[in-house]
Amino acid sequence: MTARLSVATLPEEIRDEPSDGELFARVARGEIGPLGTLFDRHHAAVRAFARRVTGDAADADDLVQETFLTAQRAAASFEPGGTARPFLLGVAAQLARRRRRTFARLRAFLTSFGEAPRAPLPDQEAALAAAEEAAHVNAVVASLPLEHRLVLGMVELGGLTGVEAAKALDVPVGTVWRRLHEARGMLRKKLERRLR
């Protein structure tokens, strides 16, 4: 079976491999190869976080690349000793905050064109239903305030602890728990029928 890129299987895959700290130290010295290894380890988590924060696949892919390029430039500031995920998600959160207005403007521009409805082929209906469901969840998550999405993405999807998320977002840990509670409350309300 092909090795999966799942976050859950990473610790086994990277056993006996250099630590994230060692890889960042080499990236800081100008090497490119270790950046690829860091990408292999954390792409899925950063991408999931970016998807939920931006609500758009293309924006998310841009954010992922920008995150790793920014991490490359800031490699020397990475504090060794643990996984790079809090650092990378922190970088992604900073970039998302900076690009919030751009995303909003771009989305408004794109949706202004609209899309003509098309009749699905029979074998496409199930896939379309699933896609519509995913799009609905995306839209609901995208309607949350950015700071709530950041916390949700870090803890729920990125697997960060509250302390790690608080450090990455530069807020008190109590704020993380409060925003997470509020975000879940808003989502439960908006997705009520679908969650039953």
Add this chain to the structure above:
Amino acid sequence: MTCPELVLLEASFDRRLGASDEATLARHLATCAACSARHRELAALSTALRVPDPTPLEHKRARLALLRAAAVVPSADRRRRWVPAVALVFAAPLAVWAGTSAWRSAAPRAPIVAPPSSSQPSVSGSPSAVPAVPSPTPSVEASDGPARIEPPRAASLRPTDASPRPRAPAAAVASREGDGASRAFREAIDAVSQGDFADGAKKMDAFRAAHPTDARVEEAAFLQAVALQRAGRLDEAKAAARRYLASYPAGAHRAQAARIAD
């Protein structure tokens, strides 16, 4: 839904509970319908929020795009920003002159602008070194898409004597030599741009050896150090950077070379 244990339930989803609290909560869930319903709801929410992992192809594409972007050497990045301005400054007079030249002379055309070879425009050499003087080249072909502006090549751009134009055989020989150097340099740049740093460093070295008087030798010397660094051959990169600094103490890349040599 006013069960006081609801607080514990959400803390469990936040991974804040210890083992004993988790066990207490599990026992409570078996007896409390309200908490059990909320537990199912929160679990369904977690599932709904999950994002499918990237497919191997998506991962590979994103990885390649990242490494390509990460491998852009600083000098190349700076040149790319020059392109629109440089293209406007030099393309317009060249095009005007080319038109009048073509009208005056019926000589065979020998384009000095290479056809587009990639989707990204690029300029090799120092743009400011391109002489804005009439040359024996009978015409310039211009087209949409990326343009390649070559650094000054005395034989192809600068009149060397007062002989009547065109001097086809001599110009052709000089052009072939220039093409060879340009091709070698382009291949070296391409190797570095594509992330094949070991090959890029080798080709930069070969270019310097084969064309020691070429205007791009300084650039090649610097890029060789960068390519070696990116390939992880740090000792060789330092040696190459020191060679660059020794040869070009006032070179355009001295600051970056000094950082590599450290």
